Amino acid sequence: MTALLPRRGLAQILALIVILAVDRIVSPQFFDLRLQDGRLFGSLIDVLNRGTPVALLSLGMVLVIATRGIDLSVGAVMAISGAIAASLADTHSLAVVLAAALGAGLICGLWNGFLVAVLGMQPIVATLILMVAGRGIAQLITEGRIVTFSSPDLVWLGNGAVLGVPMPVAIALGMLILTGAVVRGSALGLLIEATGGNARASELAGVGTRAMILAVYVWCGICAALAGVIAAADIMGADANNAGLWLELDAILAVVIGGTSLFGGRFSLVLAVLGALIIQTMNTGILLSGYPPEFNLLVKAVVVMTVLLLQSPKFSGIAGIAARLRRSKA
């Protein structure tokens, strides 16, 4: 019986392989790769490149969810940082642009963290405030227009490449390694898990739970701001109405697909990013398939449900019993 329970990560890897195989069927040239202007080019690269914003969001989100919180404002933070980056791009150096955009993310994270950790608001309500107000702030910055820029430095962040790997993918990989090194290379990850598992017990055991919660929201804000800069750099403009719209839900989904419970506690950074890739592999497959767009959301829902069922111990238990019954009949 226990042998039937998926090992940690196995369900996600299996799901990714199955979806990749389906993509290969709907689009025979799915795995083709070539170099185009010094940059790898192909559907697989599209998956990585388009998956970057959600992967970055999920890196912050998974830590927030591990503390039993949630951050609904990440999409709006993306819009704010993108708007700031686009407004400054043509008049300031890349360093200033990045500092301003990421600084805005940091402030947004501090605000969320303050409401949750210090004022004790419920995370879903606390972050809802910035989710609504944030998009308005972004629209104020852009004055409701799509602000375009031509600064080659910022464009390079979205469309450039290092050793053939698109910049956004390289940045996301770097952030994964950095976050992993910080939370797993020290006791920080354990303390975050303890805070999410049982905040009161952790507090009594001497864990600075307030500082933990504040820190994860700040990191989440910074990750979201980086995603916003990349999204703006990609289209060479900031679209405050649409940048990051509903992406908070994709980020939460990526974390959940990655097997992290919304009730906090144990978390996995790598699996959350894998979750983001699963979502994007599916999205790209849908676009390549040529099905009418009316089916997009339906296909997505079925795939997500299947992946989550694969992870459910109860479901695999039932499936195991059914399989055994069938075998004993034969």
Next chain:
Amino acid sequence: MTLKALFAASATAALLLALPASAAELTIGFSQIGSESGWRAAETSVSKQEAAKRKVNLKIADAQQKQENQIKAIRSFIAQNVDAIFLAPVVSTGWDSVLKEAKEAKIPVVLLDRDIDPSGKELYLTAVTSDSVHEGEVAGDWLAKTVGAKACNVVELQGTVGASVAANRKKGFDTAIAKHANLKVVRSQTGDFTRAKGKEVMESFIKAEGGGKSICAVYAHNDDMMVGAIQAMKEAGLKPGKEILTVSIDAVPDIFKAMAAGEANATVELTPNMAGPALDAIAAFKAKGTVPPKWIQTDSKLYTAADDPQKVYDSKKGLGY
């Protein structure tokens, strides 16, 4: 103060208040939806320009995308006894009672850009709107004429699924190219009217169609998606505007920038000037009692590289798109 004096004072006050209205100049209240999009902002600024041109006093009330605010604005226009009310309705239903109040006050109402539920036809004077089916037809006709007899595979970037504009622009384009057997839509996906999605969907079209070599033209339901698609084509080493024809709808400034750079071919304008025809209709109605037709269709003008895109860009960029 005696009663008589009070009467006299209020009569003088009323006379003073009535004075500006008795001048030849018209006062019109405009209940605008808000600033939901760049086009909407441009519509507001063009309305101001058109009113100034005709020396009309236009009062604009921004409803911030809320019907209740629009209803409040209309009631306040009625209380101010304006000469006419322009309404860009945020939704199509729920206008009956407030429009009846305007009718009872004998203030004509003109709808701008969007129509309302058919039950209220007698409640407004006329509606000035664009025909989005026709916009799609203009785009399709241009493509058919440009391609000639050559076989042409078209990929389509649709607007948001379920939006009536998207359905109409698709319908119009399909009707126009149905007459030409050499034109075929090979792929059609939604790009949600945004640049980012337009780019992502175009990337997948290019991969699915053998690196884009078999794509002859792109049709996008709005210019923003086309701007994204143009970037995707350039990043794939293709030459939009030359190897792949582009036609889209709206005529926002950025598409003219692309056109000036030779990367876009054509766009069909959704004119932000809805107030101009409406002001003319009201002026004729007030002066001679001419009742306009129930629907005034705005012009869906086609712009190509031959129309000096740089100049159009310069004239449009200050409008708030």
